[in-house]
Amino acid sequence: MTATPAHTALWPAPHARGAVDATVHVPGSKSVTNRALVLASLASEPGWLRRPLRSRDTLLMAGALRALGVGIEETVSSNSSPAGAGTPTGPGEAWRVIPSTLHGPATVDVGNAGTVMRFLPPVATLADGPVRFDGDPRAYERPLHGVIDALRALGARIDDESRGALPLTVHGGGGLDGGPVEIDASSSSQFVSALLLSAPRFNQGVEVRHTGSSLPSMPHIRMTVDMLRAVGAQVDTPESGGEPNVWRVTPGALLGRDLTIEPDLSNAQPFLAAALVTAGTVVIPDWPERTTQPGDRLREIFTEMGGSCELTERGLEFTGSGAVHGIDVDLGEVGELTPGIAAVAALADSPSTLRGVAHLRLHETDRLAALTKEINELGGDVTETADGLHIRPRRLHGGIFHTYDDHRMATAGAILGLAVDGVQIENVATTAKTLPDFPELWAGMLGN
Ligand SMILES: O=C(O)C1=C[C@@H](OP(=O)(O)O)[C@@H](O)[C@H](O)C1
Numbered sequence: 001m002t003a004t005p006a007h008t009a010l011w012p013a014p015h016a017r018g019a020v021d022a023t024v025h026v027p028g029s030k031s032v033t034n035r036a037l038v039l040a041s042l043a044s045e046p047g048w049l050r051r052p053l054r055s056r057d058t059l060l061m062a063g064a065l066r067a068l069g070v071g072i073e074e075t076v077s078s079n080s081s082p083a084g085a086g087t088p089t090g091p092g093e094a095w096r097v098i099p100s101t102l103h104g105p106a107t108v109d110v111g112n113a114g115t116v117m118r119f120l121p122p123v124a125t126l127a128d129g130p131v132r133f134d135g136d137p138r139a140y141e142r143p144l145h146g147v148i149d150a151l152r153a154l155g156a157r158i159d160d161e162s163r164g165a166l167p168l169t170v171h172g173g174g175g176l177d178g179g180p181v182e183i184d185a186s187s188s189s190q191f192v193s194a195l196l197l198s199a200p201r202f203n204q205g206v207e208v209r210h211t212g213s214s215l216p217s218m219p220h221i222r223m224t225v226d227m228l229r230a231v232g233a234q235v236d237t238p239e240s241g242g243e244p245n246v247w248r249v250t251p252g253a254l255l256g257r258d259l260t261i262e263p264d265l266s267n268a269q270p271f272l273a274a275a276l277v278t279a280g281t282v283v284i285p286d287w288p289e290r291t292t293q294p295g296d297r298l299r300e301i302f303t304e305m306g307g308s309c310e311l312t313e314r315g316l317e318f319t320g321s322g323a324v325h326g327i328d329v330d331l332g333e334v335g336e337l338t339p340g341i342a343a344v345a346a347l348a349d350s351p352s353t354l355r356g357v358a359h360l361r362l363h364e365t366d367r368l369a370a371l372t373k374e375i376n377e378l379g380g381d382v383t384e385t386a387d388g389l390h391i392r393p394r395r396l397h398g399g400i401f402h403t404y405d406d407h408r409m410a411t412a413g414a415i416l417g418l419a420v421d422g423v424q425i426e427n428v429a430t431t432a433k434t435l436p437d438f439p440e441l442w443a444g445m446l447g448n
Pocket residue numbers: 030031032114115187188189190193216217220335336359
C-alpha cells in the first residue's frame with residue numbers, strides 16, 4: 001500500500017472538550033529570523049542568531065544565503081544565551097553567520113516565501129555572477145515587479161522572462177549604484193523592506209519613494225527599519241521627521257550582532273484564539289514588552305472580541321470570558337492575522353467586517369476567496385467585499401477544510417475545529433512554512 005501524500009492527508013482537528021489551560025512555547029518569528037539572516041550575511045563581521053525559527057521559509061532563506069557563499073553554522077553556544085550566562089543552549093539553539101564575498105553562479109529556491117523572493121534579489125545584485133531564482137508555482141503569481149523594476153532603475157541587470165515575476169536571473173555585478181527610486185508597494189510592503197535591507201551595501205545607499213495609494217503592513221516596514229538601525233545603519237523615515245512615504249538608507253558597514261529572536265506572535269494567534277473560543281487560559285512565554293511584530297495587535301483585537309490579557313513575568317496570559325464578539329476592524333497593517341480572526345469571527349455572537357486587506361488575494365493563496373469558500377462549506381455565511389470579508393456567524397457543521405498550501409488556512413481551520421465537531425484539515429503539514437510543530441503544539445495545548 002502506498003502512503004497518502006501529505007497534501008491530500010486529512011487531519012481530524014481536535015474538538016475541545018472544555019476550557020484550555022496551557023502554556024505554549026511558540027517558536028521564533030519568521031519575519032525577524034529572515035531579516036536577521038539577511039542583515040548578518042551583509043555585515044562586515046560574524047554574528048549570532050539565537051532561537052532562530054527553523055521552518056520551510058527560514059531554511060530556504062538560510063539555504064539561499066549559503067548558496068551565495070555565506071557561512072551559516074549550527075552551534076552550541078554559551079556566553080550571552082537567554083538561558084543565563086555560561087549556560088550552553090545546546091546544538092541547534094543558535095546559528096552563527098559568517099559573511100563572505102557573495103558569489104554567483106548560484107540558484108535560489110524561494111519556495112512560496114515572500115521574504116525570500118523579495119529580500120534576496122537585491123542581495124544578489126552584490127554577487128559576482130548570475131543568481132537564478134525559482135520557486136513554487138504559486139510564487140510565480142505573487143507580485144515581484146516592485147523589486148525588479150526598482151533594482152533595474154538602480155543599475156541592476158535582470159532577466160525576467162515572465163516580466164515582473166519569477167522565475168528570473170539577477171546578473172550580479174559585485175555591487176549596485178543605488179540612489180533614488182520610486183515604487184508602488186501597494187501590493188506588498190515587502191518591496192520596501194527588500195530595498196532597504198540591502199541598501200547599506202549599495203554605493204549610494206537608497207532613497208525609496210512609495211507612490212501608490214495605500215501601503216499595507218506598516219509594522220513590518222518598521223521592523224525592517226528597527227533591525228537595520230540595530231546593526232548600525234542610518235535610516236531616515238517618515239516617522240523620524242522625513243517626507244511622507246520616503247525612506248532613506250545611507251551606505252555603510254553593518255555590525256555583526258548577537259540577536260535572540262522573539263517568538264512569532266502571528267503564530268501565537270491560534271493558541272490565543274483557543275483560549276478565546278473555549279473560555280480558557282493560554283500563556284505565551286517570552287512575549288516581548290515592545291515589538292514591531294504585527295501579532296502584538298492581537299492583545300487589542302482579541303480583547304475587543306471578548307478576551308482579556310495581561311503581560312506578566314510568565315509571558316502573555318490570555319483568558320477567554322465565554323463570550324466571543326464580532327468585530328469591525330481595518331487589518332491593513334496586520335493582514336497576516338486575517339485568517340485567524342476570520343475563524344474566530346465565524347464563531348462569534350455578532351457579525352464582523354474585516355477591512356483593508358484586498359492584497360491578501362495575492363498571498364500564499366487568495367485568502368479572501370479561500371476563507372469564504374471553506375467557512376461557507378462548513379455552513380457559514382461569509383461574503384467577500386472589495387477589500388475584505390463580511391462574516392455573519394451561523395451554526396457550523398463538520399467537513400473537510402481545504403488549505404490551498406497556506407499555513408494560516410490550516411491554523412484557521414484548527415480554531416474552527418475546537419468548537420465544531422468533525423472538521424478535517426486537508427494538508428495540515430503546510431503549517432511547516434512557518435510552524436512545523438503545529439500539530440504537536442496543538443495537541444500539547446489540549447493535553448492530548
Ligand atoms: O515583511 C514581512 O516579513 C512580511 C510582510 C507582510 O507582507 P505583505 O506586505 O506582502 O502583506 C506579511 O503579510 C508577511 O507575512 C510578512
